[in-house]
Amino acid sequence: MKIGVVGLGYVGLVTAAVLANHDNEVIGIDVSTERVNKLNSNNLPIFEPELGNRIESAGSRLKFSTDYSDLAECSGVFICVPTPNNEAGIDLSFVVAASKEVSKVVPKSELIIKSTVTPGTARHISNLTGMNVTSNPEFTREGSAVYDTEHPDRIVVGGNDPQVCKDVWKFTNAPTIITTNENAELIKYASNAFLATKITFINQMADLCEKIPGADVKIVAHGIGLDHRIGKEFLKPGLGYGGSCFPKDTIALNSYANSKDVKLDIIDSVIRYNSDRINQLVEKIIRLAGDLNDRNICVLGLSFKDNTDDLRESRSIALIENLSKRGAKIFAYDPIVKQYPGIVQCNSSEECIMKCSIVITATEWEEFRSIDPVLFKDKMVFDLRRILSIKPDDITMGVGIGKD
Ligand SMILES: NC(=O)c1ccc[n+]([C@@H]2O[C@H](COP(=O)([O-])OP(=O)(O)OC[C@H]3O[C@@H](n4cnc5c(N)ncnc54)[C@H](O)[C@@H]3O)[C@@H](O)[C@H]2O)c1
Structure with missing residues (x-):
C-alpha cells in the first residue's frame, strides 16, 4: 500500500519508518525544508533509539519531501503535525492546514489523524475537506517510540470507514478498538490525564x-x-x-x-x-x-x-x-x-x-x-x-x- 505521513517529528518520523518496514511504500511530507534535507542526506533530525536502523532498513520504500503532490496515489495519509495550546486550549491550525493540503491531492484517500486532538475535530476536518477521516491516536513514549509503535498495548481506531488504518496496523497483532471518532479522540486525552x-x-x-x-x-x-x-x-x-x-x-x-x-x-x-x-x-x-x-x-x-x-x-x-x-x-x-x-x-x-x-x-x-x-x-x-x-x-x- 502507498501511505503518506504528514509531519516528520517524533511521531510522524517513527510512524513512517515503521510502516515502511511492513510492506508499505511511504512518503513523508514536512513543511521544514531543513528537516527534509537532513533526512534526504541520511541525517536524523531527532534522537530516538532504533529510528536510524528502521530508516536504513526501509531503503527506497521510504521517501521524504516538502511537496504535497508526492502524496498522489496514497490510499491513506497520516496527519502527525503539532497541536499546541492556545488561549482556547488547543490550536488546531496545523491540523487544518495540513488536512486541506492533503485533500487537494488525494481527496478520495483515508485521512488518518494521529495528532492529539479534542473530540469533534475529525468530524470538523471531514466537513472542511469532504474526506473520510479516521482517528488513530498515538500512545508511544519518546525514548522507546520505535518499540512502542511495533508492540503497542492497543490500537485505537475511530471513524465510519477506517479500512486503511485497520490494515496497516494488523502486523502488530495488538487488541484493536474500533469505535467512533469522538471515543478515539477522548481515549487519548483520558489516558494522558490519568497518567x-x-x-x-x-x-x-x-x-x-x-x-x-x-x-x-x-x-x-x-x-x-x-x-x-x-x-x-x-x-x-x-x-x-x-x-x-x-x-x-x-x-x-x-x-x-x-x-x-x-x-x-x-x-x-x-x-x-x-x-x-x-x-x-x-x-x-x-x-x-x-x-x-x-x-x-x-x-x-x-x-x-x-x-x-x-x-x-x-x-x-x-x-x-x-x-x-x-x-x-x-x-x-x-x-x-x-x-x-x-x-x-x-x-x-x-x-x-x-x-x-x-x-x-x-x-x-x-x-x-x-x-x-x-x-x-x-x-x-x-x-x-x-x-x-x-x-x-x-x-x-x-x-x-x-x-x-
Ligand atoms: N511526541 C510524542 O511523544 C507524542 C506522543 C503521542 C502523541 N503526540 C502528538 O502527535 C502530534 C505531533 O507531535 P510531535 O511530537 O511528533 O511533533 P513535532 O513538533 O516533533 O513534529 C511535528 C512536525 O510537523 C511539521 N509540520 C507542521 N505543520 C506542518 C504542515 N502543515 N505540513 C507538514 N508538516 C508540518 C513540523 O515541521 C514538524 O517537523 C501532536 O499532536 C502530539 O500531541 C506526540
Missing part, C-alpha cells in the same frame, strides 16, 4: 513521606504498584510531569471540558500542583542547603526524560531557570543534549560534580545510576529522580533521602 494524575499522586505521597520519620516513598510506591489494579508504572516520585504531551494535553482537556460546562476538579488540581512542583522543590533545597546565590550547582540531565533529546517542557530546564533566578551558577551534563543557552555544559557527570558543592539529578538517564558514590563525598545531593546508588553516609543531606 499525569498518577504522577501527581505519588509526588504528593512523597511530600507526605518526607514528613514521616521511617517512611520512604520508594518503598511505598513499590508496595502500591504490586497491586495489579494499580500497576507499578508512573509511580516514580520526581520533578513532576513534563514533555511535549502531558502538560499541553491536560490543559487542552480541561479547557475542552470547561467549554462543555463540565468541571474536571481532579485534572484542575493536578495541573496546579504540577506547575508549582519545581518551585516547591527549590524552596526545599534552600531550606536544606541555604541561600543559593553564587553557589555552583551541578544538574544531571537536561532532556525531559531519558533516551530522548526533547527539551519541550523539560522539568530540568524549568528547575535550572528557577535556580538561576536565585543567583545559582549552573553546570550541567546530559548524555545527548550538548547545547543549551546560558548553561555551562560539562563533558561528563564526574566533571560536573567536581565543579560544584550541590548536585541535583533532574533526568533519569541510566548512566547516572552507576556514578561512583565517592564523588558525592562532602557534596549536598538532591536526588530528585531517586536513581543514585548512595547511602546517607556518602552525602551531606538530600531531598528524598534526608528529612525536611
Whole structure:
C-alpha cells in the first residue's frame, strides 16, 4: 500500500519508518525544508533509539519531501503535525492546514489523524475537506517510540470507514478498538490525564513521606504498584510531569471540558500542583542547603526524560531557570543534549560534580545510576529522580533521602 505521513517529528518520523518496514511504500511530507534535507542526506533530525536502523532498513520504500503532490496515489495519509495550546486550549491550525493540503491531492484517500486532538475535530476536518477521516491516536513514549509503535498495548481506531488504518496496523497483532471518532479522540486525552494524575499522586505521597520519620516513598510506591489494579508504572516520585504531551494535553482537556460546562476538579488540581512542583522543590533545597546565590550547582540531565533529546517542557530546564533566578551558577551534563543557552555544559557527570558543592539529578538517564558514590563525598545531593546508588553516609543531606 502507498501511505503518506504528514509531519516528520517524533511521531510522524517513527510512524513512517515503521510502516515502511511492513510492506508499505511511504512518503513523508514536512513543511521544514531543513528537516527534509537532513533526512534526504541520511541525517536524523531527532534522537530516538532504533529510528536510524528502521530508516536504513526501509531503503527506497521510504521517501521524504516538502511537496504535497508526492502524496498522489496514497490510499491513506497520516496527519502527525503539532497541536499546541492556545488561549482556547488547543490550536488546531496545523491540523487544518495540513488536512486541506492533503485533500487537494488525494481527496478520495483515508485521512488518518494521529495528532492529539479534542473530540469533534475529525468530524470538523471531514466537513472542511469532504474526506473520510479516521482517528488513530498515538500512545508511544519518546525514548522507546520505535518499540512502542511495533508492540503497542492497543490500537485505537475511530471513524465510519477506517479500512486503511485497520490494515496497516494488523502486523502488530495488538487488541484493536474500533469505535467512533469522538471515543478515539477522548481515549487519548483520558489516558494522558490519568497518567499525569498518577504522577501527581505519588509526588504528593512523597511530600507526605518526607514528613514521616521511617517512611520512604520508594518503598511505598513499590508496595502500591504490586497491586495489579494499580500497576507499578508512573509511580516514580520526581520533578513532576513534563514533555511535549502531558502538560499541553491536560490543559487542552480541561479547557475542552470547561467549554462543555463540565468541571474536571481532579485534572484542575493536578495541573496546579504540577506547575508549582519545581518551585516547591527549590524552596526545599534552600531550606536544606541555604541561600543559593553564587553557589555552583551541578544538574544531571537536561532532556525531559531519558533516551530522548526533547527539551519541550523539560522539568530540568524549568528547575535550572528557577535556580538561576536565585543567583545559582549552573553546570550541567546530559548524555545527548550538548547545547543549551546560558548553561555551562560539562563533558561528563564526574566533571560536573567536581565543579560544584550541590548536585541535583533532574533526568533519569541510566548512566547516572552507576556514578561512583565517592564523588558525592562532602557534596549536598538532591536526588530528585531517586536513581543514585548512595547511602546517607556518602552525602551531606538530600531531598528524598534526608528529612525536611
Ligand atoms: N511526541 C510524542 O511523544 C507524542 C506522543 C503521542 C502523541 N503526540 C502528538 O502527535 C502530534 C505531533 O507531535 P510531535 O511530537 O511528533 O511533533 P513535532 O513538533 O516533533 O513534529 C511535528 C512536525 O510537523 C511539521 N509540520 C507542521 N505543520 C506542518 C504542515 N502543515 N505540513 C507538514 N508538516 C508540518 C513540523 O515541521 C514538524 O517537523 C501532536 O499532536 C502530539 O500531541 C506526540
